[in-house]
Amino acid sequence: MPFTLRRCAAAAVPVLVAACAAGSAPQRPPRPAATAPAATRARDQSAETSRQPALPPQLAMLAGLMPLRTIGADTFRLHYPDADGRGVLIGILDSGVDPGVPGLRTTTTGQPKLLDVRDFSGEGRIPLMPVEPDLDGTVSVGDRVLSGFGRVAGMASPPYYAGIFREVVLGSLPAADVDGNGRFTDEFPVLVAKGASGWFVMTDTDGDGSLDGERPVHDFGVAGETFTYRAGRSTEAGPMTIAVNLAERGERPARPVLDFVFDNSGHGTHVAGIAAGRGMFGVEGFDGVAPGAQILALKIANNARGGISVTGSMLRAMNYAAAFAQRRGLPLVLNLSFGIGNEREGAAAIDSVIDVFALKHPGILFVISAGNDGPGISTLGFPGSAAYAVSVCAVFPGVFVRPPEPGVPAAPDVMGWWSARGGELAKPDLCAPGVAFSNVPAWHTGEEISGGTSMAAPQISGAAAALQSAMRQRGRAVRAIDLKQALMATATPVPNATVLDAGAGIPNLTAAFQWLLAAHQSGLYAVRAVTGEGRATTAAYRRGGLASPADTVQRFVVTSVDGQPAARLLVRPDAPWVRAPSVIEPGGAPVTLTLTYDAAALRDPGLYVATAWAWPATDTTAGPSFGLTNTVIVPQSLDAPYTVRRRLRAGEIARYFLAVPPGVGGLVVSVEVAAISPPVSLYLFEPSGRPYRGTNSVSVGGNDSTGAALVVSAADVRPGVYEAVVVAPPGEPASFTVRAVLPPVSVDAIAAGPTAVLRNVSAARLRTTVRMDLMGAVSARTVGAVGAEPFKLWTTPPAWAGTVAVEVALPATMWDQLTDFGVTAFDGAGRRVKDAPLNYALGRMQVELDSTDATTPLLLELLPAFTHLAPPASWSAELRIEYLRREPHPLTVVGGGLGMRIELAPGATERVRFEAVPDSGLAPGLVPLYEVRAATDPSTWSVRQGTAGATP
Secondary structure, X not given: OXXXXXXXXXXXXHHHHHHHOOOOOOOOOOOOOOOOOOOOOOOOOOOOOOOOOOOOHHHHHHOOOOOOOOOOHHHHHHHOOOOXXXXXXXXXXXXXXXXXXXXXXXXXXXXXXXXEEEEOOOOOEOOOEEEOOOOOOOEEEOOEEEEOOHHHHOOEEEEEEEEEEEOHHHOOOOOOOOOOOOOOOOEEEEEEEEEOOEEEEEEOOOOOOEOOOOOOEEOHHHHOOEEOOOOOOOOOOOOOOEEEEEEEEOOOOOEEEEEEEOOOOOHHHHHHHHHHOOOHHHOOOOOOOOOOOEXXXXXXXXXXXXXXXXXXXXXXXXXXXXXXXXXXXXXXXXXXXXXXXXXXXXXXXXXXHHHHHHHHOOOOEEEXXXXXXXXXXXXXXXXXXXXXXXXXXXXXXXXXXXXXXXXEOOOOOEEOOOOOOOOOOOXXXXXXXXXXXXXXXXXXXXXXXXXXXXXXXXXXXXXXXXXXXXXXXXXXXXXXXXXXXXXXXXXXXXXXOOHHHHOOOEOOHHHHHHHHHOOOOOOOEEEEEOOOOOOOOOOEEEOOOOOOHHHHEEEEEEEEOOOOOOOOEEEEEOOOOEEOOOEEOOOOOOEEEEEEEOHHHOOOOEEEEEEEEEEEOOOHHHOOOEEEEEEEEEOEEOOOOEEEEEEEOOOOEEEEEEEEOOOOOOEEEEEEOOOOOOOEEEEEEOOOOOEOOOOOEEEEOOOOOXXXXXXXXOOOOOOEXXXXXXXXXXXXXXXXXXXXXXXXXXXXXXXXXXXXXEEEOOOOOEEEEEEEEEEEEEEEEEXXXXXXXXXXXXXXXXXXXXXXXXXXXXXXXXXXXXXXXXXXXXXXXXXXXXXXXXXXXXXXXXXXXXXXXXXXXXXXXXXXXXXXXXXXXXXXXXXXXXXXXXXXXXXXXXXXXXXXXXEEOOOOEEEXXXXXXXXXXXXXXXXXXEEEEEEEEOOEEEEEEEOOEOOO
C-alpha cells in the first residue's frame, strides 16, 4: 500500500508548520486510507470540504515546501537548466495520476507531461453489454434512458455497447463523489462504439439525460483525451478527471474492454508532482525535481479497498513501462511508493521479481520507498528490500519546522522518525525529504501536504531523471547501476544516523553529475550473509547479542553479477570491533569473506553497527563498490525494572533493547515527562522487528498527558528482544524518563468457570489484585478461496455490540508471495464502511458501530494480491471476529466482589473463579470473550484476553 503519513493542512505557514511537524509530538504514521474519510462509517451525504488549498501555492513555493534544496536540485537546475529530466520517462506505479491538475500538463519543452495513463488494478473496469437504440433516437442503459443517440450513430456503426459507471464502488466521500454533487450513489450510463478513429466512449457528463453536446473520448494513449462529470448543468470541470483505456477482446466481432482511469486516493498525483511536476497550481516556477521529464501514470492500486495493489498489477505495470520506453527509445526510471512489511527478510517473491527485472533491463532504475514502520530496527518493507532497487528513506525537512526568515538560520533536516530501518537487510540506500506540498486532484483540495517515504522516493526518481537527462545531452548512456552509484558515492551522511537509518545518506545532484562525468566504473555485486536459514539476507544481524564464540565469526558470499572484469578491492571496516581481510579479488566467481567480531567491545547494552566497505583499488574516488553490514544488539536484562532518564536533541531518537525471557506475563514500557515539557513519543517493536501488534505508540508532553505506557499482553508477549524507541520532536529538545518492567505475576490462562489462572513469576512472595471483565463474544474459523478470488462473509453484530474487530492471520510463507492483502467491510448497499489492509501477516481492523447500526449486516471481504500473474490454486487464512461491548461488563469473584487481592508464593499458581454472566442468547458459533488483569501495583500489570477454555 502507499507509504504515506497523515496529511495536514493549515491556512498560513506558521500554523502549517506546527501541524505537519507534529508539533504536539511525532506521531506514528497510520496505514494510508484510499480516501481518508473523516469517519469510519461512510454516509451518503454532502462532502464537507473547503475546496481551498492548505495555504496559497505561491506562498508554499516561496517557503520551499517543495523541498528541492535538501538534495541540491535547485542549485543543479541553476547550473544546468536543460538537465531537467527532458528526454527521460518516469513511470509512476501508484494509485493513479489525475491528468487534469495544472502541474501535470506539459514539460519545460512544451511536450505533453503524461504520455500514457493505464489501469492495471481493475478498479475502473466497466462491464459492457450489447445495446440497440430505439427508433426515437434513445437508448436504454440499465434503468436509464438516454436521448441524443444520433451523436453516436453519426460516428459509428453497430454493434454498440453500454455499461454503468457507479460511484458507490469507489469508496467514500469525497473521492467517490465524481461529479461533486455531494453524493456517492450516482450511476452514469456509458456507451462504447467503434468509429473511423477507433473505439470511443460517450457518456452523459452533465446528467441531463442526453448525449447531445457530449464529445467522444478515445483511449488516452491514442488521443490524450479526458473528461469529468459535472453536477447538474455546471460548466465547471468536475472534481475528478477521468481517462479512458479501451482494448479489444480476441473475438469476432471484436468486443471492447473499457476501463476508466482516475486517482481516487490522491497519493499518485502527489507523488508525480514531486518527481516531475511543472507549474503546479498554475504557478510558474513551482516545479518538482525533474519538470522536463515525461510521465507514465500506471495505476496498480484499488483505492476503495485501502489502496492495495492487486494480483499481478505490479508485474504487469513494470513490463508495460519497459516495453513502452523501448518503443519510444526513452530512458526510464520507475517509481514505486508502495509496499508492505517483511515477515521474513529476503524471502519476498516481489523482491526476486524486481531483481530479475533489473538484470533484464540494466538501463532502468527502480526507485522504491523504504516504508513507514520506523523508527525500529529491521522494519524495512518489501519490495523496497529488493537488492537491485534504490530503497529510499525519509528525512523531515527543516522548512516544516520553522518557516524561512531573513537573518535566521534554516532549521536543519532531521531523520524521519517514521522512516523504516535496515537490520537483516543492508538497506535503505539513500534518504530524501519525506514531506512536500504537491499536486492533488481537485476533490482532494486542501490536502496538498503529505509525508512519508512515499514522498521521499519521487525525489530520488526525479534526481535520477535529471542525471539521465544531463548525460543524454552529452551523448552518454548511463546504466541504472551507474546512477545508483553516483547518487550513493557522493551522498552526505545524515547526522546521528547509521547506515541502517539512512544508508549512504542524502544525495547531491551536482556532485553525482560530476561523478558520472568522471567516468567511474560501477560494478554490480550480489551480497549475501551466510545465516544458515536459507534466506537471502544482505546483512549480518545478531538481535540477541553474541550467544557463543561462534557468533563472533560471520561469512558473506559476494558475487559479481554483470560480468565486469576481475578487480582488486580494498576492504575497510568503519568500526574497530570488526576485522576483515584487507584485500579481495573477486575474479568473476563467488568469493566468501570471513569477518570476525571483537566480543570484548560488544558487552554493554546497545546497538552496534559496522560496515566493511569494499573499494576498487584502482579508483578509490569512485566510492565503495559494496558494503558488508553487521549489526549486533546487546539487550538490557529485565531481571529488575529498568529505568533511565535522558535528554534528546531536536529530532533525536533513543533506542532501548529489552530482553524478554520465556514464560513471563507480558511487558510494560512507560514514558514520563515533566508537567511543562516538549512532547516525546514512545514506540515499541517485537522481537521480529515488526511494530507491536497491539497499541504500539504513545505520545506525552505538550498538550498530552505527562505519562503513558505500552502494555504487551500475556497472550501476545514473545520471548526475545523487544525494542523501545523514544523520539524527540523535530523542532526542540526534550527530556524524559523511560521505564521497562516484566509483570511479576502472569495471567497464564482463562479457563472454564470462568476462571483466571495466575502465576507468580518472581522470586518473591507478592500480593496481587485480579479482575475479570466480559468484553463481548468471538468466533474463529479457517477461511479461504480459489486462486486470487476474495473471501466474503456476511455478519450481523449483536444488538449490544459497539465494535466489530476483525483479525486475520496468514501463514508467513503465503505472505512472502503477496504484494498486498485487503481487509474491507461494506454495508448492505455496497458502500465501504472501513478498510484496514494488512501490513504484516497478522493484522486487525476495527469497525465502530453507532447505536443505530448495531444490528446492521456487514459484508467482510478478504482480498489477496499475489505477486505473479498465476496465483496458487487456493489460499487460506485464520479469521477471528470479535464483537465488543460498548462498555466491558465486570464480573464478581465467586464468594467475593468485583476484584480480589490474593497472595502468591514464588512460582505458585492460583485459580480465581468468577460468577458467570447469565446466557445472553449468543448466536451459534459465538463464545464469550473475557479480559483478565492482574496487578501488583498500579503501573505494572499482566493482561490477557481470550475465551474460557478447559481448566489446565
